[in-house]
Amino acid sequence: MRLLRPRGVYEPQEDTELLAKAARSxxxxxxxxxxxEILDVGTGTGALALLAARCTAARVTAIDISWRAVxxxxxxxxxxxxxxxxxxxxxxxPVKDRRFDLILSNPxxxxxxxxxxxAAARTWAAGADGRAVLDRLCAEAPTLLKEGGVLLLVQSAxxxxAPTLERLGDAGLSARVALRDTVPFGPVMESHAEWLERHGVIPPGERKEELVVIRAQRT
Known part of the structure; x- marks a missing residue:
């Protein structure tokens, strides 16, 4: 579906598509x-929230820190x-007092x-270890799940x-990798490639990354 995307709002791409695939399933x-109740955290253009609203009669809520995205x-x-x-x-x-059957997030x-x-960099930059938002999400999202509720989040390997799975497990969820896909570096990753090589994150010349969707359920 064609969506309005102002400058500074995250453009749906491979990670969005992978999470959408997991969400449909x-x-x-x-x-x-x-x-x-369904929640989309870091909604951007609203792509995943709109997918959920199209596929269900659930009450769908979306959150973003950016007014442009909202x-x-x-x-x-x-x-x-x-x-x-x-x-x-x-x-x-904004939803600390609510509980959800499904939470989606592409942080x-x-x-x-x-x-x-x-604003554009804030849609993807997550610190030297990439976990500035992931760790917060792993701490906050489990408290919002109903019994049997599911969290689906997408991230780069x-x-x-392992830290994501461990933190979600420590929060009382049963967590596993649900989907994987290897994709070429986009412009952002290309611009960081030399830094990633110097710090041993990727081998010299590597220009692909694995994306994973993690599924965590309160059982």
């Missing part, structure tokens, strides 16, 4: 009740006639030596899959 098998997601939902609620806030802050996870200086 989950929505087919989870057997959500009519009154189910307004874009609201506009896209209105244009497509899909009833999603979009809030501005830091990660799960910033790119390892970067520099702090994000503009370069940011550490």
């Amino acid at each position: 989950e929505l087919r098998t989870l057997h959500l009740p009519h009154h189910a 307004l874009a997601a609201r506009y896209n939902a209105r244009r497509l006639g899909l009833p999603i609620q979009v809030h501005r806030g830091d990660l799960t802050g 910033p996870y790119v390892r970067s030596p520099r702090r994000a200086k503009d 370069l940011s550490g899959v």
Whole structure:
């Protein structure tokens, strides 16, 4: 679907597509009740929230820290006639008092030596280890899941899959890698390639990364 994407709002790409694939599969098998609650954390254009609203009768909520993203997601939902609620806030802050059957998230996870200086960089930059947002999400999201609820998040393997699985397990969830895909570096990763080589994150000449979707369920 064609979506409005203002400058500084994350453009849906391979990681979004991989998470969307996992979400479609989950929505087919989870057997959500009519009154189910779905949350999209870091919604950007609203692509994943809109997918959920198209596939279910659930109440869909989306959050982003960027006002541009919030307004874009609201506009896209209105244009497509899909009833999603979009809030501005830091990660799960606006919905601390609610519980969800399904949480989706494509958080910033790119390892970067520099702090994000503009809105566009904040959509992907996640510190030298790539975990500045991932670790917070692993701490916050489990508390928002209903019994049997599922968290689906996408990240690069370069940011550490084992720590994500460990943190979600420590939070009481059953976590595993649900999907994998290897993709060529995009412009952002290309610009960081030499730094990643110097720090031993990738071997010399490597210009691909593995993306993973992690599924974690409160059982």
